[in-house]
Amino acid sequence: MNLYLAPLAGYTDPCYRAIVDDFHPAGMVTEMVSMRALYYKDKKTLKMLTPPREKNTSLQIFGDDPQIMETCVREYLNHLPGFVAFEINMGCPAPKIVKSRSGSGLLLDQDRAFEIIQRVKEAANRPVGVKTRKGFHEDELGMDLALRAQEAGADYLVIHGRTRDMYYEGKSDWDFIHRLAREVKIPVYGNGDIFTIQEARDRLAAKDLAGVYIGRGAIGNPWIFQGIQPSLEERIRVMMDHLDKALAYYGEKQGILEMRKHLLAYMKGLKSCKEVKVALMRAKDREEIRQILLNYQEDQIHP
Template sequence: MRVKDIELDNPFILAPLAGVTDIPFRTLCKRMGTALTVTEMVSAKGMLYGSEATLNLLKTDPSERPRAAQLFGSDPEIVARGVREVRDMGFDWVDINMGCPAPKIVKNGEGSALMKDVRLAAEIVEAAAKAAPVVTVKFRKGWDDANVNGVEFAKAMEQAGAAAVTVHGRTREQQYSGRADWPFIGRVKAALHIPVIGNGDVFSAEDGTAMLKETGCDGVMIARGAMGNPFIFREAVHLWKTGTPMAPPTLEERAGAAREHLRRLVGMKGERIAVREMRKHLCWYLKGVNHVAALRRDVHEAVTVQQMECILDRILEA
């Protein structure tokens, strides 16, 4: 897939997920084969105020090339300023989030709320596209079932200067419930001349290749399907390249990935914060493991790296 001057070596992309896709997880997915990593969603207004927490979200690893940042905001001038800043930091690609359904984002007129104001959304993209060479937009099918405007919205984003779009096949009202509307993604693809990336309900390599085939989209953004399963990228790339499925990771490989993830988190954030943040990740890595209920209970009670390492040892003994 090619987006302006950026050539991706495969169509599978790790989605930005708040509180999940930090550097340790992104670099692990990169090693597993994701064509692109994107920072967690960053507030353009937070950048304006110089928020340390906001700026920390923009830290990356040298292995993350090309580098993409995702920003959100509702003021064209502030968003454009944020885009210029991340461009000057060396980011190759800037995505504007217009799909986040979180109430705290929507109530400020940001995220998926912008789907109700196409003119403002287009102004934001137009300003952003003047500030950086590659600006893309992520949005949803629509606000609710009575306001499904994703195709018209996508056309407006293309006209405003978006280099590509990512469409999640659910409305904001659906949040993450029900099924993602893949045929709708296909309608967006058919209506545009720029690359279209599909998003929603990709939980396996087979799902990823099926989305490409069924929608005709250029790329697939994988979100929840990657949580606790960075292997989904190597499996998807293998299936895409060869047409044959790859053997799932062994229990040893899963435990090894979790251990690597934990150690990278500790190196970046220190033991106390790393262990706390690793709890959710380790529960995802444990999916399908024997005696998972007891293991998850112990994960939530763990406060040291040693305790988490012991849990990982027990996985292999289960």
């Protein structure tokens, strides 16, 4: 099944992508990488361009300046091994991104969006996709942008069925996504509110989508790509594997901080874990986290 790990800022870093890779998604997308920051050689941004070890990973990029986007693609991105495509984000709803005329802000400036896509496509040595939303306010500007993106040369589209003003509230409009997929000639991937593999199957049943992107539904739940419910022992094994990868990538102090949100996500829905979550948020090192999880496992086996 064509299920992809959607890009999520602060989550789809190399550590989590390495975890998800074991569950064989059709592909994955990195966190957003600022082309303006890359242009000025920001060290944190350069680290985000570490070539992926997993297969079928696309690099998500964003920016507001067509010339800077083109320059970064030619001088930096084209030389990166491993990434199978460049995916331009034109859907992020974050205020600072929109204010900078990037992300969802480009729904309101489609001439600029067109030029960005056209220049990136002309410069790129691999496929170029565009990820956007249904609209900005209560409109369907995403349809217009999809048609403009196709005209500009985009190879595929990813559509989140919410408007920018909705952020992540309400429900993703899959009727709109399917309607848009029938309007364009390039592949379309749907995104929004996929929390079970059956929901993904239902969206793909219409046969008009090339695949489904899974975002929040995959956080703390990489098993969604195989449609399985893990045992507590398996869950803890993956948590510790993820933790070890984060410590190796970020260093111990930063790795612990980065993992806290992931640890909470892995614990979601488990029984009698309120105190365990509090303890995990206070833990200072790997051994303390391991012991907290093992004690919880023992308590569940022998209550």
